[in-house]
Amino acid sequence: MTLIPQLLINVDHVATLRNARQECFPDPVAAAVLCEMAGAHGIVFHLREDRRHINERDVRLLRETVRGKLDFELSTNEEVVDICCRTQPHLATLVPERREEVTTEGGIDVVQHRDLLQRTVDTLHTAGVTEVATFVDPDHAQIDASLAIGADAIELHTGDFAVAATGSEQLERARQLATAAAHAHAVGLKVHAGHGLDYLNYGLFRSVVKHVSEVSIGFAVIARAVLVGLDVAVRDMLRLVKGG
Ligand code: PXP
Numbered sequence: 417m418t419l420i421p422q423l424l425i426n427v428d429h430v431a432t433l434r435n436a437r438q439e440c441f442p443d444p445v446a447a448a449v450l451c452e453m454a455g456a457h458g459i460v461f462h463l464r465e466d467r468r469h470i471n472e473r474d475v476r477l478l479r480e481t482v483r484g485k486l487d488f489e490l491s492t493n494e495e496v497v498d499i500c501c502r503t504q505p506h507l508a509t510l511v512p513e514r515r516e517e518v519t520t521e522g523g524i525d526v527v528q529h530r531d532l533l534q535r536t537v538d539t540l541h542t543a544g545v546t547e548v549a550t551f552v553d554p555d556h557a558q559i560d561a562s563l564a565i566g567a568d569a570i571e572l573h574t575g576d577f578a579v580a581a582t583g584s585e586q587l588e589r590a591r592q593l594a595t596a597a598a599h600a601h602a603v604g605l606k607v608h609a610g611h612g613l614d615y616l617n618y619g620l621f622r623s624v625v626k627h628v629s630e631v632s633i634g635f636a637v638i639a640r641a642v643l644v645g646l647d648v649a650v651r652d653m654l655r656l657v658k659g660g
Pocket of ligand 1: 511519551609610633634635
């Protein structure tokens, strides 16, 4: 039976727009409510060290208001890990973070930063965060290292697939993702995926990559929402995720 992924919407970009004018609107918390009302299964946010979009007030209110699954993306920064422990999201996803990047630029290197990541996974589990994922490139060594440090899930970085310059490169990237997803599934990890997934590339992703239980999509949905409204944008993506 084909697994239909749950759709979690990343609301960081709503906060980016708010912060661009140092205003109190648009509110990512209000956006999260509308996403869930349109059928999204959960909400994702990334609390960055520099607080460029989501801030502590958002985290507090999202924790209180989100009814579905809440995914807290974070780096290994101690202060942010501490906030995540206190927030008790349903899922914590460990991502790399560089101040100068526009958005997350690739998977976290679990092989290289194994000790630090293992300590962070332990800290989150001990605090009662029951599901911890690592955001990784589609690479067996990264997946095996994620299992070894005690992660419950991986989120496959789909960014290289999303920006592939040609159709054949995109197909090759999709096949890499498929092989990685099958491997992660075989070793007992849950498989999530995200970064750069959109209304055009989702069909190919879905037809090639199996075993994905959750997708995390932000920019494409929020960008479409600016023109057609959040309700329509989420429902359109949900239809694709469900195979429509
Ligand atoms: N997953 C992770 C780990 C991310 O860092 C991001 C970007 O914030 C996404 C998914 C969503 O990517 P996009 O906004 O391109 O849909």
